[in-house]
Amino acid sequence: MxxxxxxxxxxxxxxxxxxxxxxxxxxxxxxxxxxxxxxxxxxxxxxxxxxxxxxxxxxxxxxxxxxxxxxxxxxxxxxxxxxxxxxxxxxxxxxxxxxxxxxxxxxxxxxxxxxxxxxxxxxxxxxxxxxxxxxxxxxxxxxxxxxxxxxxxxxxxxxxxxxxxxxxxxxxxxxxxxxxxxxxxxxxxxxxxxxxxxxxRSKVAPKGGIGMYFGTFNPFHNTHLAMLERVIRERKLDKVIIHPVLVPKLHVDAFRDGHLRVGRLEGGFQVYEKTDKADSNVDYFPTGNKFLPPETRKALIELAVAEGGLSDKIEVAFYPEIYNTKGFQGVIAEIKRRYPDTRLHAPHGTDFGGMLVRQIVDECGWIYPWCILRRDNVSATAIRKGAKGMTSGVVTDVLEQLSQNPPAVTVGGRRFRNDNGVLTEGD
Structure with missing residues (x-):
């Protein structure tokens, strides 16, 4: 004792x-x-x-x-x-x-x-x-x-x-x-x-237009894919633009101030850790502390969408310069610039990240939210903890390969270099 x-x-x-x-x-x-x-x-x-x-x-x-x-x-x-x-x-x-x-x-x-x-x-x-x-x-x-x-x-x-x-x-x-x-x-x-x-607006939204789907997608799972299929069908959308979070804004500031660091690589995921400078009253990890690098999450979305037969309806956007300086507000402004006078919809879940996205889109003009209650127990958090059967076959394949940290990952006819969990397409 x-x-x-x-x-x-x-x-x-x-x-x-x-x-x-x-x-x-x-x-x-x-x-x-x-x-x-x-x-x-x-x-x-x-x-x-x-x-x-x-x-x-x-x-x-x-x-x-x-x-x-x-x-x-x-x-x-x-x-x-x-x-x-x-x-x-x-x-x-x-x-x-x-x-x-x-x-x-x-x-x-x-x-x-x-x-x-x-x-x-x-x-x-x-x-x-x-x-x-x-x-x-x-x-x-x-x-x-x-x-x-x-x-x-x-x-x-x-x-x-x-x-x-x-x-x-x-x-x-x-x-x-x-x-x-x-x-x-x-x-x-x-x-x-x-x-x-x-x-x-979420309940009386007109049909047609383009959807904007934002989130960490850490990793992209079956419910994400089901939400896309459903919102396209219910709102009769021409397409949906997906843009993953690069690094959550909370973490950008925390890394800059020395409150967080990348502690280790675990199964392809970067594990964020608090330092001695961290504020004990701040919840730095409302969605967990394990993150796939943004390049890898983007690749997983593209692979899952292709496997699901939705490539003609889904565009995976990646605007690092805009996001890093202006966040999703800047991404929304860029989408509006590219598609002027187009009705915009914003599908989201009811978790922490989903409702934060809802707040952002509400502040960016007359955008029509599409909200789905999460009741199927499928979650990225559960997947990061080892749950199986929640991701499409191609995503499951990549995650299993990443867990071994090989120099290259081959899946769906595409080959990626692997640099400690960061996937870059090419030999």
Whole structure:
């Protein structure tokens, strides 16, 4: 037990150090301090014990709260497949949290009675605060999609901005109260309004046009192929353009900042690992930490599409210069340039990556989403863990060859050089 204790203590100490060093932890601590200072100043509650306790709780719990909000939204998306459902999944837990916080502060005498009454009491304050929070978090997600920040940290920034405005607004400070109400209802209205319009477009979409299918495809599996066949049939599409993620934007920034590295090659997959610089409050691997190189994923898509007899309906695009600088927003702009005045559709799943794609296409104009609920248990995650029978014959063949890391891979009449999992066609 003593030896085990010696081994465990340094590991625990290391986790604590990484947690304390985390930018998200420091930002949360600042959020707790800001909560105290804002409400103490606005409501004259400098020595109120309830406000002090609430502020300490906020400072300690905020990183976990941000993660839980993201997970609640993801769960609702997976259950229902509607943007509005996902946003309600994020909204309702936060509303419940704010109701409890405002009730406690009102009960503990930390709030100005007249000020809180002017915004509809503790329930009104909680509602407006939550709406404003949703709006600022939506803006945070907008920036994440463009490579600015990450989901958890941007969520925290939105919450912190909202704290100051809520404190002044609930105190009835002239102009601050009006700004608090306007920001809450306007940003909240936009947050739910944009999602509702997206859901309507997904259900009343006209037929014809071109589809755009984005994702990691890590690797391309049977459900991907079935989705393509179904969307082409149901939306009567001329073709679908597939563009795989090269390196997820979250990982681009993490590699650049020294938070991640490629640790090893495992069965043809590059295994990403966190370094000591990694932020302990950031989920770097929402879809796993094993990735086939983008060149290999592109080759697998082409091979599977050809085997499935869909080559005349599928175009596999690969715009590394555009994607690396402008992400999928740039890829969409390029497709619009190539196909002006053409109706665009966007098939996607309800997993993390699929709903992120949905958010991106919703921000890029009047594009018609096509959403499918994932209920068949076929997933790239399961395949990476060793599941069999989920990929077409040609993909299965390539993955089996890559697991041996040979110098060349031959499949479907095509020969590829293999450089540690990177497939390049040719001798």
């Amino acid at each position: 003593t030896g085990s204790g010696r081994q465990t203590t340094p590991a625990l100490a290391g986790k604590i150090r990484r947690y304390v060093r985390s930018p998200s932890t420091r930002m949360a601590a600042f959020g707790g301090l800001l909560t105290y200072l804002s409400y103490a100043y606005a409501h004259g509650s400098w020595t109120n014990p309830t406000l002090i306790c609430v502020s300490v709780f906020v400072g300690a719990f905020l990183p976990s709260y941000a993660k839980l909000s993201n997970k609640a939204e993801l769960w609702a998306n997976n259950q229902f497949g509607f943007v509005t459902a996902g946003r309600l999944g994020r909204f309702l837990p936060q509303l419940a949290f704010n109701l409890v916080m405002f009730w406690l502060m009102l009960w503990g005498g930390a709030l100005n009675q007249l000020g809180i009454s002017s915004v509809g009491g503790f329930a009104g304050a909680a509602l407006v605060t939550t709406l404003a929070s949703q709006g600022t978090q939506f803006l945070g997600g907008y920036f994440v999609a463009r490579g600015v920040g990450d989901a958890n940290r941007n969520t925290l920034v939105g919450l912190l901005v909202n704290v100051t405005l809520a404190a002044l607004g609930t105190a009835g400070v002239p102009y601050a109260r009006e700004a608090f109400l306007i920001v809450g209802f306007v940003l909240g209205g936009l947050f739910f309004g944009i999602g509702l319009l997206s859901d309507i």
